[in-house]
Amino acid sequence: MWQVDRTGLLLAQKADGGTQVGVGAMLMLVLFILGSLWIGVMANRASSAGGFMKGFFLGNRGLGVWALALTATIQSGGTFMGFPSLVYSHGWIVALWIGSYMVVPITGFGILGKRLAHLSRRTGAITVPDMFRVRFNSPTLGLISTLFILFYLSFLMFAQFKAGAIVLQLAWPGGSDLALTEDAAGIAEVRYHIGLLVFATTVVAYTLAGGFLAAVWTDLFQSVLMFAGVMLLLVASLSAVGGLEQATLKSLQNTGPGFVFGPGYSAADSDHQFLPLSLAFSFFVVWIWGGVGAPAGLVRLMASQNTNVIRKSIYVLSVYNLGIYLPLIVICVCGRALLPDLAKSDEIVPRLALLTTANWPGGSLIAGLILAAPFGAVMSTVSSYLVVLSSGIVRDIYQRLLRPQAQRRELRLAAWATMILAGLISVAVMWSPPKFLQVFIVFSTSGAAATFLVPAIMACYWRRATPAGVAAGMVSGAAVVLLLYVCGIMGWSPEQKVGATGGFKPWFLLGLEPLIWGLLMSTTSAVLVSLLTKPLAAEHISRLFDRQTGTAGRAI
Amino acid sequence: MAEQLEQGGDRLDPLVRSAFREALVVSLIWLCAMVWSVGVSWWLGYGRTAQDLRLVLGFPEWVFWGIVVPWVTCAVISWLFAVWFVRDGELGEDVADADDLGLGG
Numbered sequence: 001m002w003q004v005d006r007t008g009l010l011l012a013q014k015a016d017g018g019t020q021v022g023v024g025a026m027l028m029l030v031l032f033i034l035g036s037l038w039i040g041v042m043a044n045r046a047s048s049a050g051g052f053m054k055g056f057f058l059g060n061r062g063l064g065v066w067a068l069a070l071t072a073t074i075q076s077g078g079t080f081m082g083f084p085s086l087v088y089s090h091g092w093i094v095a096l097w098i099g100s101y102m103v104v105p106i107t108g109f110g111i112l113g114k115r116l117a118h119l120s121r122r123t124g125a126i127t128v129p130d131m132f133r134v135r136f137n138s139p140t141l142g143l144i145s146t147l148f149i150l151f152y153l154s155f156l157m158f159a160q161f162k163a164g165a166i167v168l169q170l171a172w173p174g175g176s177d178l179a180l181t182e183d184a185a186g187i188a189e190v191r192y193h194i195g196l197l198v199f200a201t202t203v204v205a206y207t208l209a210g211g212f213l214a215a216v217w218t219d220l221f222q223s224v225l226m227f228a229g230v231m232l233l234l235v236a237s238l239s240a241v242g243g244l245e246q247a248t249l250k251s252l253q254n255t256g257p258g259f260v261f262g263p264g265y266s267a268a269d270s271d272h273q274f275l276p277l278s279l280a281f282s283f284f285v286v287w288i289w290g291g292v293g294a295p296a297g298l299v300r301l302m303a304s305q306n307t308n309v310i311r312k313s314i315y316v317l318s319v320y321n322l323g324i325y326l327p328l329i330v331i332c333v334c335g336r337a338l339l340p341d342l343a344k345s346d347e348i349v350p351r352l353a354l355l356t357t358a359n360w361p362g363g364s365l366i367a368g369l370i371l372a373a374p375f376g377a378v379m380s381t382v383s384s385y386l387v388v389l390s391s392g393i394v395r396d397i398y399q400r401l402l403r404p405q406a407q408r409r410e411l412r413l414a415a416w417a418t419m420i421l422a423g424l425i426s427v428a429v430m431w432s433p434p435k436f437l438q439v440f441i442v443f444s445t446s447g448a449a450a451t452f453l454v455p456a457i458m459a460c461y462w463r464r465a466t467p468a469g470v471a472a473g474m475v476s477g478a479a480v481v482l483l484l485y486v487c488g489i490m491g492w493s494p495e496q497k498v499g500a501t502g503g504f505k506p507w508f509l510l511g512l513e514p515l516i517w518g519l520l521m522s523t524t525s526a527v528l529v530s531l532l533t534k535p536l537a538a539e540h541i542s543r544l545f546d547r548q549t550g551t552a553g554r555a556i
Numbered sequence: 557m558a559e560q561l562e563q564g565g566d567r568l569d570p571l572v573r574s575a576f577r578e579a580l581v582v583s584l585i586w587l588c589a590m591v592w593s594v595g596v597s598w599w600l601g602y603g604r605t606a607q608d609l610r611l612v613l614g615f616p617e618w619v620f621w622g623i624v625v626p627w628v629t630c631a632v633i634s635w636l637f638a639v640w641f642v643r644d645g646e647l648g649e650d651v652a653d654a655d656d657l658g659l660g661g
Contacts, residue, residue: 054650061650092616095623096601099593102627103586106634110582114645115575121648244614252606260609260616262602277598284590307571307644314638318631326627461576546567548648 024368029168032222032376033198036206039217043210052408053126053399056211056415057391061121063303065312067216068109070223070320085345087332090266090274091251091259095329097275100284105317107288113301113310115460120302122544127388128295128452129396131302135459137540138467139400144474146396148451149295150389152444157385159441161200161426162433164378168195196427199379204423207383208416212303215383222376227323229370233349234327236356237334244330250337259336278511286515290445293453296384299391390418443485443506450477450518454526462530463541469530477522481506484514571645578642585637589630597622 046062047055054060087094116131125131128149133142168191206214241247251259258265264274275283291297304310335348338355342348353370360366394414399406406414454473458465485506487493493507506514535541601618612620 092619093601095619096593096597099597099623099627100586100590102593102623102630103582103589103634106582106630106637107586110637110642111579114578114642114647115572118569118571118575118645118647121650124650245611246614248609248611248614248616252609257604257606257609260606261604261618262597277594277602280594280597281590284586284594288586306647307642311638311642311644314642315631315635318634322627322631326624461572461579542567545569545572547569 024365026368028365028368029375032379033202035221036202036214036218036376036379037209039221040206040209040214043206043213043217047211047213052411052415053395056412057126057387057395058299058303059211059213059216061117061303062305063216063300063309064305065309065316067220068300068304068309068313070220070317082346084328084332084335084349087329088335088342088345088348090264091255091336092248092329092333093258093262093264093275094332095326096262096280097283098287098325098329100287101321101325103288104291105314105321108291108297108317109301109310109314111292112298112456112460113304113313114307116298116301116456117304117307117310119460119544125302127391127395128298128302128456129392132455132459132470133396133400135544136465136467136470137536138471141467141471142396142400144471145452145455146392148448148474148478149392152448152451153295153385153389153392155444156441157382157389157422158426158429160378160382160385161196161430164199164203164375164382165192165196165430168198168375193431196430200423200427203379203382204386204419207386208419211415212299212387215380215387216300216303218376218383219380222373222380223320225369225376226373227320229366229373230324230327230331232366233331233353233356233370236360237331237338237352240356241334241337244333247330247334247337251333251340254336254340276511279508279513282508282511282513282516285519286446286449286513289453289519290449290515293449293451293456294445295448295452296388298452298456299388386419386422389422390415393418443481446485446506446513446515446518447478447481450481450515450522453477453519454522458526458530463545464530464535465526466530466533466535468533469526469528472529473522473526476525477518480521481514481518484509484517570643571647574643574645581637581641585630585633589626592626593622595622596626 043059047059083094083098086097119125119135120131123131123134125134127146129142129145132145133139206218210217238244238247241250248260255265255267256270258270262280263276266272266274301310304313331352332348335342335352339348339351342351349370350367353367357366394411398414399411403410451474454477455470458470458473488496488506488508493509496505496508508514509517597618599618600621601616610617615624
């Protein structure tokens with residue numbers, strides 16, 4: 001049952017409003033699940049031609065414009081779950097926090113896209129470690145990158161399982177919460193465990209059927225639905241509040257000047273700075289270069305069909321980002337004007353959806369779509385992690401080290417077994433979710449970028465890079481980010497009144513995000529060690545960088 | 557790095573050359589966007605009081621000039637970049653059927 005909030009604003013008029021929305025949300029979730037399973041079957045048909053590895057793990061390098069544009073850059077569930085809460089809590093300054101997304105389309109595809117797609121064909125690489133291994137002619141480097149990817153993605157995937165289960169728990173008819181809160185009492189409920197099992201079964205089933213393409217297509221599916229949801233909510237919110245000017249002025253009245261100016265509003269502590277200048281610069285670096293260096297994104301670039309697809313993806317994503325992020329900020333500012341005192345800021349989007357669509361025909365379904373949309377985002381994120389994890393184990397460990405002669409059927413079984421095992425382990429770990437998981441998620445995202453960005457750029461463009469140099473870049477970048485996180489978590493850093501309020505923070509050394517220090521260290525060590533070690537054979541480099549003449553197509 | 561690429565001389569694959577040139581231009585666009593966006597936001601939007609608030613189309617002035625305008629500009633530049641600057645090229649075929657590990661090492 002919906003409740004009257006502290007301002008006395010009635011969120012739903014009927015006493016059984018909660019049940020109604022639960023039904024709407026549950027209906028949308030069932031549609032998501034059925035849609036995803038159908039996508040899995042379709043993807044299975046599309047990827048079954050040719051070799052198993054390239055089909056299952058790379059979609060036969062056939063990604064078209066829409067699939068590549070809307071799925072290859074940062075758009076995980078977190079974008080749509082945590083982001084609205086930040087705008088509601090800290091105000092217009094979050095527009096600057098996310099402002100770098102204005103160049104994500106051009107950086108995401110323009111820096112590595114074309115060359116990585118080219119290099120992965122020249123090396124025959126199916127996975128990111130495959131690419132490093134052949135580019136640098138070093139099985140050790142391949143193994144190091146495999147281990148790093150398995151490490152980071154395990155943390156990321158476990159956490160997504162939890163988020164998926166919680167969405168199902170919330171959508172249960174009669175449920176009274178509206179957001180992904182991590183309330184311990186709530187998690188203990190049977191509904192959480194049922195949600196976890198349903199989520200795990202669904203996502204493993206369709207990924208198992210369709211592999212890489214299933215992950216990409218469900219991602220595309222949820223991106224399109226999210227776009228529709230945001231557009232509907234934008235119209236609904238602006239009409240409810242009486243225009244953007246009213247929204248800004250009312251939200252200012254409800255909060256304080258920090259809501260409309262930098263460095264941002266913080267209800268609990270007026271001295272707190274959400275985004276001081278140093279962090280504003282940091283996030284322009286973090287979102288851009290963190291996105292370019294994310295392993296799941298690198299794989300999708302490797303799978304692009306041709307250069308024309310990469311080119312068109314730039315402007316398709318430009319339009320999409322413009323239509324998602326600025327409207328989401330406007331929506332949440334309207335939210336602060338209409339619902340000034342939400343106890344849980346995470347609930348802003350679903351509560352606003354309920355409030356503003358209450359009198360619309362089918363309003364419950366629209367609210368359901370908006371509540372259910374993060375579920376789609378979480379499913380597609382898990383699915384893509386499952387594919388990358390499975391490819392790491394099957395391709396880079398099983399086939400490379402244990403069974404080089406394995407045939408198609410055996411590889412398929414190995415991939416399936418890996419995914420089922422990953423699902424079972426995730427369910428077991430998340431049955432009683434460990435505390436502080438959020439810290440590992442943020443660390444894994446930053447850590448993965450600090451590990452792989454500089455090596456990937458060097459692999460693509462620097463002939464002189466050596467295996468030892470790239471290994472040094474990977475290890476040192478990861479180590480610096482880990483160190484700064486450990487210092488922040490353990491309380492070894494000085495008191496910091498910056499960044500988002502609540503939760504754990506890394507040590508923002510000199511006010512900068514850890515990823516920046518990780519990238520600086522990774523670049524320095526990779527360059528220095530490369531220059532101090534013996535270069536790779538000129539013939540090997542030439543095969544990867546120069547025109548192919550008589551030797552085109554020769555395996556290297 | 558550019559010097560290193562040049563070591564390939566005429567033999568350097570044209571796709572590698574154009575990709576590198578495009579990556580440099582993209583990095584420059586990123587840098588300009590950062591300076592514009594953070595600079596203007598800092599100039600017009602930090603350390604102010606409620607009386608300083610001026611709205612443009614409902615946005616606080618600093619959001620309009622520091623975020624909305626550069627965002628739309630970047631969308632236009634991205635389109636121009638993709639249509640006029642990025643060169644199409646042949647990505648080539650896989651060196652071997654990936655199932656059989658016909659790769660190095």
